[in-house]
Amino acid sequence: MSDAVDPLAITVGTGCNIRCRHCLVEPGLGSESISEDEIRSLVSEINEFSPRHIVFTGGEPTLYLRQIRQILSGLTGAIPPKVTLITNGYFAGRRAEAESVLKGIAHLYKVVVSYDRFHAEFVEKRKISILLDVCRDLGLQAKIVCAVETPMDLVFLNSLRSPGLAVSIQQILPMGRAKKNGMEYRCASFDRGVLDKKCPNLGGMVFNCGSGFTVCCGPLASFADKAEYVHGTIAEHLESVFYRILSEHTFGDLAAVSGWDTDKLNPEHSVPCRICTALIPGIIERGRAGWNPNKKSL
Amino acid sequence: MKSKDKILIGFLVTAGLFSLAQAGEYIRQLTDVQKAQLVQFADSGTEATVEPPRVVENNRLG
Numbered sequence: 001m002s003d004a005v006d007p008l009a010i011t012v013g014t015g016c017n018i019r020c021r022h023c024l025v026e027p028g029l030g031s032e033s034i035s036e037d038e039i040r041s042l043v044s045e046i047n048e049f050s051p052r053h054i055v056f057t058g059g060e061p062t063l064y065l066r067q068i069r070q071i072l073s074g075l076t077g078a079i080p081p082k083v084t085l086i087t088n089g090y091f092a093g094r095r096a097e098a099e100s101v102l103k104g105i106a107h108l109y110k111v112v113v114s115y116d117r118f119h120a121e122f123v124e125k126r127k128i129s130i131l132l133d134v135c136r137d138l139g140l141q142a143k144i145v146c147a148v149e150t151p152m153d154l155v156f157l158n159s160l161r162s163p164g165l166a167v168s169i170q171q172i173l174p175m176g177r178a179k180k181n182g183m184e185y186r187c188a189s190f191d192r193g194v195l196d197k198k199c200p201n202l203g204g205m206v207f208n209c210g211s212g213f214t215v216c217c218g219p220l221a222s223f224a225d226k227a228e229y230v231h232g233t234i235a236e237h238l239e240s241v242f243y244r245i246l247s248e249h250t251f252g253d254l255a256a257v258s259g260w261d262t263d264k265l266n267p268e269h270s271v272p273c274r275i276c277t278a279l280i281p282g283i284i285e286r287g288r289a290g291w292n293p294n295k296k297s298l
Numbered sequence: 299m300k301s302k303d304k305i306l307i308g309f310l311v312t313a314g315l316f317s318l319a320q321a322g323e324y325i326r327q328l329t330d331v332q333k334a335q336l337v338q339f340a341d342s343g344t345e346a347t348v349e350p351p352r353v354v355e356n357n358r359l360g
Contacts, residue, residue, distance in 0.1 A: 151315050154346065155335040167346040169313060188324055191317040201350040217350050
């Protein structure tokens with residue numbers, strides 16, 4: 001068991017039945033759905049690293065239920081992972097349909113429902129309410145993930161009237177369709193606190209179909225030249241220069257070694273994924289030129 | 299500072315949306331109606347935190 005791979009988020013496919021304008025998924029991120037070969041190697045990696053939590057995401061992962069079941073049926077660990085499903089909830093038109101989908105996913109313990117003013121253009125609130133009710137009746141944890149350009153976007157959830165509901169807030173990043181539509185989380189000024197932080201996804205790992213394993217759940221994983229950021233196996237990724245830079249250094253360290261004047265950073269650099277995307281490619285480039293970021297010269 | 303503003307700043311910082319300074323700047327831009335709507339969310343008992351884009355699984359806190 002490795003704490004470096006928990007949770008493991010699996011993008012089983014990038015296809016989706018709706019077209020939200022804020023979606024972070026890049027059409028060119030990888031193939032549209034996970035292949036048979038990828039399933040075999042993914043199952044082997046899961047069995048080797050035994051993550052305690054697996055998160056199925058997409059696209060809309062319930063469009064790929066056959067592949068999800070295939071992955072889960074191949075697991076051999078003595079303690080099965082707890083499974084989370086991130087979904088837009090489109091299938092919950094009736095209780096029976098919602099129950100059928102959720103009961104068909106082994107080891108499912110949590111459902112994260114993407115619901116915000118953007119998803120609401122496509123999925124009725126009624127379906128979200130049915131899905132939350134079914135989760136409660138099946139004893140599953142439920143959570144809403146709400147994408148925001150500003151905190152005022154959270155006000156949209158007031159209409160759900162579900163006291164005590166947990167909400168994950170997702171700051172919109174300029175990637176995928178969001179980038180094309182000029183959308184991202186807005187800050188009024190730069191927050192120096194980000195300089196003391198490391199990548200917030202450290203400890204987790206993402207598998208993107210058609211692409212591979214990466215700690216990056218943000219823009220770097222979708223760069224055209226992603227050989228430095230995405231790898232064929234978890235072990236390869238954990239040994240990569242990219243992973244070591246992220247795991248050993250704060251963004252302040254990386255800004256210093258890049259010669260940045262941190263008194264002149266832009267407001268958007270307050271968001272970890274934004275400052276990371278601005279810093280890392282230059283550092284990797286220097287690494288290619290012979291600089292060793294791990295010699296503690298920072 | 300009004301108590302509504304204090305509630306909002308506390309919420310924005312605790313949720314990880316803004317630093318203290320940013321939260322102060324942000325709420326200065328809001329109208330009273332907007333503040334009331336955001337306070338309604340902050341006071342609803344909803345547990346809200348910023349998480350990384352893909353991995354919505356806040357299991358590292360225990």
